[in-house]
Amino acid sequence: MSANTASGYIKHHLQNLTYGQLPAGYERADGSLLGQATWTLAHSAQESSDMGFWAINLDSMIWSIALGLLFLLPFRAVAKRATSDTPSGLQNAVETVVEFVDNSVRESFHGKNPVIAPLALTIFCWVFFMNLMDLLPVDWIPGLASVAGVPYMKIVATTDPNITMSMSLSVFGLMLFYWVKEKGISGFASDMALHPFTSKNPVLKVALMPVNLLLETVSLIAKPISLGLRLFGNMYAGELIFILIGMIGYFQLPLHFGWAVLHILVITLQAYIFMTLTIVYLSMVHESH
Amino acid sequence: MNINATIIGQSIAFAFFVWFCMKNVWPPLIGALNARQKKIADGLAAAEQATSDLEHAKEQAAAQLEQAKEEARGIIDQANRRASVIVEEAKDNARTEGERLLTAARAEIAMEENQAREALRTQVTTIAVAGASKVLGQKIDLAAHGELVDQLAAEL
Numbered sequence: 001m002s003a004n005t006a007s008g009y010i011k012h013h014l015q016n017l018t019y020g021q022l023p024a025g026y027e028r029a030d031g032s033l034l035g036q037a038t039w040t041l042a043h044s045a046q047e048s049s050d051m052g053f054w055a056i057n058l059d060s061m062i063w064s065i066a067l068g069l070l071f072l073l074p075f076r077a078v079a080k081r082a083t084s085d086t087p088s089g090l091q092n093a094v095e096t097v098v099e100f101v102d103n104s105v106r107e108s109f110h111g112k113n114p115v116i117a118p119l120a121l122t123i124f125c126w127v128f129f130m131n132l133m134d135l136l137p138v139d140w141i142p143g144l145a146s147v148a149g150v151p152y153m154k155i156v157a158t159t160d161p162n163i164t165m166s167m168s169l170s171v172f173g174l175m176l177f178y179w180v181k182e183k184g185i186s187g188f189a190s191d192m193a194l195h196p197f198t199s200k201n202p203v204l205k206v207a208l209m210p211v212n213l214l215l216e217t218v219s220l221i222a223k224p225i226s227l228g229l230r231l232f233g234n235m236y237a238g239e240l241i242f243i244l245i246g247m248i249g250y251f252q253l254p255l256h257f258g259w260a261v262l263h264i265l266v267i268t269l270q271a272y273i274f275m276t277l278t279i280v281y282l283s284m285v286h287e288s289h
Numbered sequence: 290m291n292i293n294a295t296i297i298g299q300s301i302a303f304a305f306f307v308w309f310c311m312k313n314v315w316p317p318l319i320g321a322l323n324a325r326q327k328k329i330a331d332g333l334a335a336a337e338q339a340t341s342d343l344e345h346a347k348e349q350a351a352a353q354l355e356q357a358k359e360e361a362r363g364i365i366d367q368a369n370r371r372a373s374v375i376v377e378e379a380k381d382n383a384r385t386e387g388e389r390l391l392t393a394a395r396a397e398i399a400m401e402e403n404q405a406r407e408a409l410r411t412q413v414t415t416i417a418v419a420g421a422s423k424v425l426g427q428k429i430d431l432a433a434h435g436e437l438v439d440q441l442a443a444e445l
Contacts, residue, residue, distance in 0.1 A: 020293070049291045057295040064299060068306045072314065079317040084324035098318045117319070118311035126306065162295035169296070170303050 006247060011045060013138060013243045016160055017145075017152040018048040020055025043151050057160055064157040067129040068122075075125070097125065104276060109283035111182075115174070116282050123167065124275040127231065130157040131267030134238055135260050138246045158235040158270075161228070168228030171278050175223075179285035192216045227277055234270050238263055410442045417441060 019041055026034045029044035041058075042048035048055065078094040087095055101121045109116055133155045145153035157163045180188050195216065197208045238259075245255045418438055 016295075018291075018293070051293070053293050055291075055293045055295075056298055057293065060295050061298050061302070065302050068302060072306060072309055075310070075314045075318070079314045082317045082321035084321050084328055087321075087325075094318065095322060098315075099322060102319060102322070115307070115311060118315035119307050121315060122303075122307045122310045126303075160295065162292060163299050165292070166296040166299035167303055170300050 009247060010240070010243055012152065013142065014154070014159075014240070015042075015045050015048065015152045016057035016154050017059040017150060018042040018051060018055050019058050020048075020051030022047065022051060026050065041151060057154075057162060059152065059154050060157045060160040060163050063133065063155050064126075064130055064163055067133070067157070068126050071122075071125040071129055097121070101275070105279055108276070108279050109286070111283065111286040113178070113282070113286065116279060119171075119174070119282075120275045120279050123171075123278055124271050127158060127167075127274050128268060128271035130163070131235060131270055133157070134159075134235060134242065134263055134267055137256070138239070138242045156235060156239055158231055159239045161232045164232040164235075165224075165228040167274070168224040168231075171227065171281065172224035175281050175285050178282060182286055192220075223281055227274065227281075231270050231274050234266060238266055414438050414442045 019039070021037055021039050022028070022034055024034060024036045028034065029047055042051060042055070074090060075094055078091050082091065098121060101124055102117060105117045105120055136155065141155045142153045154160065179191070183191065193209045193213050193216075194205070195212055197212055199205045199208060241259055242256070242263075245252045245259060248255070418434075
């Protein structure tokens with residue numbers, strides 16, 4: 001591993017632990033040749049990208065699922081013995097979060113939909129927990145993993161575009177589903193083709209359709225991409241700064257502290273933005289223009 | 290940094306988590322929250338009701354107290370009037386009784402006076418007869434002179 005140079009250190013920290021298949025005759029990072037196609041862990045960024053699409057980032061998956069459970073299991077435990085009497089301890093904390101999310105949903109969504117509120121809660125808590133890993137010193141867990149023989153360990157799942165894009169694309173899928181469900185295919189088509197430019201004159205109306213279709217398509221596609229990449233970009237940049245700070249010796253301590261304090265704000269804000277935009281996008285398709 | 294099958298795995302995990310949250314986490318929590326909200330609202334309404342009830346009861350109590358005072362005042366007045374009536378009656382009774390007693394006493398006195406006078410008269414008659422017979426030295430026939438003597442006696 002090339003963790004000794006500065007660029008090696010940074011690259012090492014930004015590499016996911018990828019498990020996938022390398023083709024026969026592939027020359028590994030350490031110079032050995034593979035006799036046949038092999039399922040294995042990638043030992044370099046090049047190997048990881050050569051594994052193609054059918055590879056999986058183990059660290060992203062493990063951390064995101066573990067953190068998802070860290071959110072769901074306590075909430076489930078509280079939900080099981082939730083009482084309308086005086087709440088205590090954990091129930092107080094959980095109820096604060098639930099109420100906060102509920103208020104956010106009520107503010108921007110006025111229809112009736114059983115999915116949006118739990119979806120928003122899951123997104124907020126899960127993204128928050130995944131972002132929270134950003135505050136752990138960047139060398140701790142990867143260092144421990146190296147000792148255990150694991151080549152890479154990226155613990156902030158939201159710095160993996162797979163994670164953020166899968167969430168934003170899932171939201172996009174829900175958006176399309178409810179769009180068609182609420183307004184039917186014809187409503188969907190008219191939303192796409194007859195806005196924002198419209199005319200009383202039928203000829204002009206037809207003439208404006210391609211323009212509208214183009215504009216609406218672009219703005220539609222931009223939604224999941226911007227949603228996923230905003231979170232990814234913010235967390236990736238923040239993580240990169242942490243890594244850079246981690247390289248400057250003893251002076252990193254105050255700097256690291258300052259950046260971490262700022263990041264407490266950033267991780268909460270990003271989780272909140274992701275949740276709010278999800279609600280806004282979903283409420284958009286429930287309302288007519 | 291590559292897009293790979295993680296995106297599928299994460300989508301599945303995401304769908305499962307959202308489903309789990311929708312089925313098992315959100316409804317009980319929001320149910321408890323709404324139930325508590327309703328409870329608090331009911332409690333506040335009940336407190337408000339109780340306050341107004343208290344106010345009402347206080348007013349009622351004050352009104353009843355006032356009424357009771359009024360009644361008591363009436364009763365006292367009535368009692369005073371009745372007492373003075375009784376006193377008057379008693380005075381009247383006493384006066385009439387006194388007068389009656391006085392009259393009776395006077396009548397008795399008069400009667401006794403008459404009796405005494407009667408007795409005296411008889412005795413005087415006897416004495417007069419005795420005296421007269423002594424003076425005349427002869428027996429006066431009481432039967433013959435009775436009328437005269439009675440006339441005398443009546444003049445006494």
